Amino acid sequence: MKLIGNAPAGRGELLSLLIWKIMRLTILLLIVALHLSAKTYSQYITIKKENLTIKYVLGEIKNQTGYSFIADNTLLENNMVRHLELKNVTMREALDACFNGLPYTYSIEDHLIVIRRTPRTIFPSLPLEMLAASIIRGRITDESGKALAGVSVRVEGRAMGTITNENGEFTLTGVAENAVLTIGSVGYETRRIKPEGKTFLNISLKTKTNLLESVSVVSTGYQTISKERATGSFDVISKSQLEKPAVNIAQRLIGTTAGMQAKLDVDGNPTFEIRGKTSLYASAAPLVVVDGFPLQGDFNSVNPNDIESITILKDAAAASIWGARSANGVIVVTTKKSARGVPLRVEVNAFTRIGSKFDLDYVNPLASSAETVEYEKLTFNRWGAQVNSGDLVSNYGKQWSQASIALSENYLGYLSNADRDAVLEKLKTQDNRSQISKHLLANPLDQQYNLTLYGGTQRMSNVLSLLFGKKQSNFKGTEANNYLFNYRTNASVFKWLDFNATAMVQYNDARNNGVSLSDIQGLSPYDMLLNPDGSYTNISQYYWPILTRSVPMNKFPYADWSYNPIQEVANRDITAKQLNARIQAGLTFRLMKGLSFDSKIQYELFNTFNRGLYNDQTFYVRSRVNTAASWNQTTGVITPNLSKGSILTQSRSKTESYNLRNQLNFNRRFGKQHEINVIAGSEITNFVSQTFGNPTTYGYNDQTLTLGTFPNGPGGTFFPIKNWLGNNQTFAYSNTFTYLTDRYFSLYANGAYTFANKYTVSGSYRTDASNLITDDPQYRYAPFWSAGLAWQIQKERFMSGISWIDWLNVRLTYGFNGNVDRSTAFRPLISTTATPDLYTQDFKASVSSYGNPTLRWEKTGTWNIGADYALFNNQLHGKVDVYNKMGRDLIAVLSIPAVNGTTSQRLNNAEMNNRGIELTVGTNLRIKGNDIVWRGDVNFAYNRNKITKLFVANYAASTLYSGGSGAYVEGKNANTLWSFDYAGVYNKQPYVKGAGKDKYDFTGWTPGDGRDYMLDMGTQVAPYTLGMVNSFKLYDFDVSFIVTGKFGHVFNRMSFNYPVLWGSRVLPNNKLGEVMKGDPMKIVPLPQNDDEPKFYFWDRFYPYMSYLAENASHIRMQEVNVTYNLKRRLASALHIGGLQLYAQGNDLFTILANNTGEDPEYPLGGMKPQPKFTFGLKLTL
The missing domain is CATH 1.20.5 (Single alpha-helices involved in coiled-coils or other helix-helix interfaces)
Known part of the structure; x- marks a missing residue:
């Protein structure tokens, strides 16, 4: 050997x-x-001995047939057989000989020999069927409801038991009333159960905590693949993570997957990017698939309590089966299904999540009231500001602050110096933050109540879930109620035919009456909302003194011209109602062993109804009606042009899609060495989106359903109507419509061959056609394909001596995914007006796009090398992946000769690479048996992005610093931050450095190529990411936490907002002191010339200085969760299946690498998530 x-x-x-x-x-x-042990009842028995106990005889029968027996210990020990000589007799003959002359009888059922004492009665013995009380049946499942086969069910203290069949079912006969059953299986915790008179038991087994939370199969949306034979790169979210409370299931993905960056908005809705940016203009969001079909809506249409598993497909072999929509990766969601033949099981999950009000000093980082007033005094009539002439027309539409009005009124001679100073001093003492917090802001609150019912017969399974969610936003008056109904059924119609169906109906009722952040940011720090007596203040939207001097306000339709945000919120009803539905149905035909055919269809309908009703207590109505009136300033006559009363706005949108798929499946093992898994199918998708806008209704009464008319017509060229300032105006009276359609046709196939259960070769092919792509077959039917290899090294003979390696699998894949940019077309696009010209009665048109005649799918080729491992009895596990994503035929704006009619056009001619490595390490340590267990997972990823091909002749500096699509430069990261290199102050003018030793001031655009003036400060998307998910089982408590980190990137921090020209409120931010005390050679100072004619141009420079670039690295404590699990014996005493009480904290704190205190993902001036705390329970009946 x-x-x-x-x-x-x-x-x-x-x-x-x-x-x-x-x-x-x-x-x-x-x-x-x-x-x-596999011998059957048909085998023969041979026994030849003297003076035998019944126990010995039954033991011999068990050894020779494999049958177990149930009998009383007294019978076994106290009864003897003097002589027994049996040779090749049947089991029944052997039993008859054994009990001959003894007062006992027997029966044979389900591989059990049940022995009972013959009843002493004058009546004949009852048949076994009459002894129902001693028969116990049951069904055993795992925590998800999946049937478990081969589970051992034993009666303690008795030599009797059985195992479950393929449906998880078992039967025990002759069980005493006080018996205790022991149920156990490899990989699951052993349970002890008292039947307590029950004749049918539903038993759920929990996975042992010291084992890996392993994944037996991986879902791609089209098929499920054994993890041992999956060649692609994928991650599966653990079941314990999915079961945590979440308003949106996407929240459960944060920090769990290497290479998937996530960012949450203030409401907790995340956006994802997997393995970097793959397209310059198309969406970077991954495709989301729910139960095998792409999700047209968002995650809010999926009940987070219904999720069975989530799989992240990352490389070509894993995701290429989705073809032209998979370059950004795929998130595959599978919902829960009930097992067949189980009685009703009820789950109730309820929680409340409350958060802190946002920090006003962060979202609105203003200087103090005193600093603001002093600054307004400093800037009054300086630095090129237009001196107030005091007339109405030049001041209309300009929102003057109270301090600037006092200064201007003093300048115009209407206010004395003493009165001016008194006004300013009073303003210095006022601070509106407490009133804003009390009357406009709210603690964000989420409440969720979910009821799920599981049940079924032997041929059908059903799941019904009902969810109610109530959400209060950060602003008072903005809230929503969400109602979600889901039903799923699977039925075995015939042995060769299965039917499955899913139905989802969602109704969302949102009220958006609250203010917006911009409303708050438009207030000066001294603008109070309420007077001392509690009445509304007037935060005028006009230059109020000029209005009172020049306008006969009492003669207009509404004499009240005041504005107050609290009053606005209380007198408007802005709603958005959504009615959504999703229906899936499918048939599975089993044609022969291993061969089946699926036919599935999905239909989705999303309707949104928007309605805004503003009564005439709102400034919106009063201002609209008043300013629309015609005012003859000579005669003083005012002619209303709009009816008084409420204003009503309405619109609706409708999105409708269907997806039809037919698929052939072949899964077959040949002998012990060969296994083949193949699918092939076709798919048709149609997507239509429409919007309908109604004209604004004036003079509306919601009680009587009456509306006003245009007293003098809607206006127009032939019948002009003047507004209050004498300008022509027109009122819209026609509807608006939009229509968008996408169609796809696809052919696909995927196959894998496994040899010796160790070596796997896989391949996939898909071609997509769409109305978005050119009709030239050369480009339209571009193929997407992949090939992969997998080698389970731990199964090799040479690994047999290495006991500390439990699993080692090596993967290698290469293939192509696709993407689509909907912003361009293969033919020239003509944009036409919706209504004809009033003079010519013809429609006007213009060229909106010159077209891309060779428009084709964007392609991303990816190679991936990976390894999966488990070590030291599964106490250490993880994976490593190295990849290179090569984007080709990417659509980009390229420079072309002007002879084509334009100097730039979107064409498939750019290339971009993403290279990276992903590491995942996990552990499962039993510190004290099953009482104290630590499970931890750490993932780390690095991604480097680079545009390798892009022809743009020249870049303006403004294009670069604006970022986004205009800032793409060949040889650079697609997320580069571009900044000016500040040169200091010369001759009282700030300068930036140019090419060589050139310097340019702030008075005009920099000439030539912007790259000569701007510095590459680094990428704005983190190349290094970290996720840590740790959990501890401490007796009946489970404690877990999630930490995320992003490193190696930069961001542009907030600059001081240098003063603008008159006509808007002067609101210096809290960076004022930085500028006042700063070195003019290191930071842009305030203008040093009192008369600075080009000061209005400064905002093209000062926000984009290199000294504003900061380290964006940070670490977040994303989540801490504590769960108490009620002991099983207590749950049994309460006659419930289980009870969990939990508390959770989210967004608890962030550690920043910069010293400014500014969060790089939520810059100053915007809302960032505040700490939130959740309390809830999960009850199983």
Whole structure:
């Protein structure tokens, strides 16, 4: 024999040989034992002995037939058989001989021999069927409701038991009333149960906590693949993570997957990017698939309590089956299904999540009231500001602050110096933050109540879930109610036909009456909302003194011209109602062994109804009606042009899609060495989106349903109507419509061959056609394909001596995914007006796009090398992936000769690469048996993005600093931050550095190419990401936390907002002191010339200085969760299946690498998530 390995010669080689022989002998003995235990009732029995106990005889029968027995211990020990000579007799003949002359009888059921004392009665013995009370049946499932086969069910203290069949079912006969059942299976915690008179038991087993939370299969949306034979790169979210409370299931993905960056908005809705940016203009969001079909809506249409599993497909072999929509990766969601033949099971999940009000000093980082007033005094009539002439027309539409009005009124001679100073001093003492917080802001609150029912018959399974969610936003008056109904059924119609169906109906009722952040940011820090007596203040939207002097306000339709945000919120009703539905249905035909055919269809309908009703207590109505009136300033006559009363706005949108798929499946094992898994199918998708806008209704009464008219017509060229300032105006009276359609046709196939359960070769092919792509077949039917290899090294013979390696799998894949940019077309696009010209009665048109005649799918080629491992009895596990994503035929704006009619056009001619590595390490340590267990997972990823091909002749500096699509530069990261290099102040003018030693001031655009003036400060998307998910089982408590980190990127922090021209409120931010005390050679100072004519141009420079670039690295404490699990014996005493009480904290704190205190993902001036705390329970009945 030749041994392959690295064992040393001599003693080590002999030891390896000895171990190999022992293993062979063990396997041989195991085969013999299995063979003996598989003997059936038809076998013959031979016994020849004297003076035997009944126990011995029954033991011999068990050894020779494999049947177990149930009997009283007294019978077994106290009864003897004097002489027994049996040769090749049947089991029934042997039993008859054994009990001959004894007061006992027997029955044979389900591989059990049940022995009972013959009843002492004058009546004949009852048949076994009449002894129902002693028969216990049941069904055993895992925590998800999946049936478990081969589970051992034993009666403690008795030599009796059985195992479950393929449906998880078992039957025990002759069980005493006080019996205790022991249920156990490999990989699951053993349970002890008292039937307590029940004749049918539903039993759920929990996975042992010291084992890996392993994944037996991986779902791609089209098929499920055994993880051992999956060649692609994928991640599966753990079941424990999915079961945590979440308003949106996407929240459960944060920090769990290497290479998937996530960012949450203030409401907790995340956006994802997997393995970097793959397109310059198309969406970077991954495709989301729910139960095999792409999700047209968002995650809010999926009940987070219904999720069974989530799989992240990352490389070409994993995701290429989705073709032209998979370059950004795929998130596959599978919902829960009930097992068949189980009685009703009820789950109730309810929680409340409350958060802190947002920090006003962060979202509105203004200087103090005193600093603001002093600053307004400093800037009054300086730096090129237009001096107030005091007339109405020049001041209309300009929102003057109270301090600037006092200064201007003093300048115009209407206010004395003393009165001016008194006004300013009073304003210095006022601070509106407490009133804003009390009257406009709210603590965000989420409440969710979910009821799920599981049940079914032997041929059908059903799941019904009902969810109600109530959401209060950060602003008072903005809230929503969400109602979600889901039903799923699976039925076995015939042995060869299965039917499945899913229905989802969602109704969302949102009220958006609250203010917006921009409303708050438009207030000066001294603008109070309420007077001391509680009445509304007037935060005028006009220059109020000029209005009172020049306008006969009492003669207009509404004499009240005041504005107050609290009053606005209280007197408007802005709603958005959504009614959504999703229906899936499918048939599965089993044609022969291993071969089946699926036919599935999905239909989705999303309707949104928007309605805004503003009564005439709102400034919106009063201002609209008043300013629309015609005012003859000579005669003083005012003619209303709009009816008084409420204003009503209405619109609706409708999105409708269907997806039809037919698929052939072949899964077959040939002998012990070969396994083939193949699917092939076709798919048709149609997507239509429409919007309908109604004209604004004036003079509306919601009680009587009456509306006003245009007293003088809607206006227009032939019948002009003047507004209050004498300008022509027109009122819209026609509807608006939009229509968008996408169609796809696809052919696909995927196959895998596995040899010796160790080596797997996989391949996939898909071609997509769409109305978005050119009609030239050369480009329209571009193929997407992949190929992969997998090698389970731990199953090799040379690994047999390495006991500390439990699993080692190596993967290699290469293939192409696709993407689509909907912003361009293969033919020139003509944009036409919706209504004809009033003079010519013809429609006007213009060229909106010159077209891309070779428009084709964007392609991303990816190679991936990966390894999965589990070590030290599964106590350490993880994976490593190295990849290179090569984007080709990417659509980009390229420079072309002007002879084409334009100097730029979107064409498939750019290329971009993403290279990276992903590491995942996890552990499962039993510190104190099953009482104290630590499970931890850490993932780390690095991604480097680079545009490798892009022709743009020239870049304006403004294009670069604006970022986004205009800032793409060949050889650079697609997320580069561009900044000016500040040169200091010369001759009282700030300068930036140019090419060589050139310097340019702020008075005009920089000439030439912007790259000569701007610096590459680094990428704005983190190349390094970290996720840590740790959980601890401490007796009846589970404690877990999630930490995320992003490193190696930069962001542009907030600059001081240098003063603008008159006509808007002067609101200096809290960076004022930085500028006042700063070195003018290091930071842009305030203008040093009192008369600075080009000061209005400064905002093209000062927000984009290199000294504003900061380190964006940070670490977040994303989540802490504590769960109490009620002991099973207490749950049984309460007659419930289980109870969990939990508390959770989210967005608890962030550690920043910069010293500014500014969060790089939520910059100053915007809302960032505040700490939130959740309390809830999960009850199983």
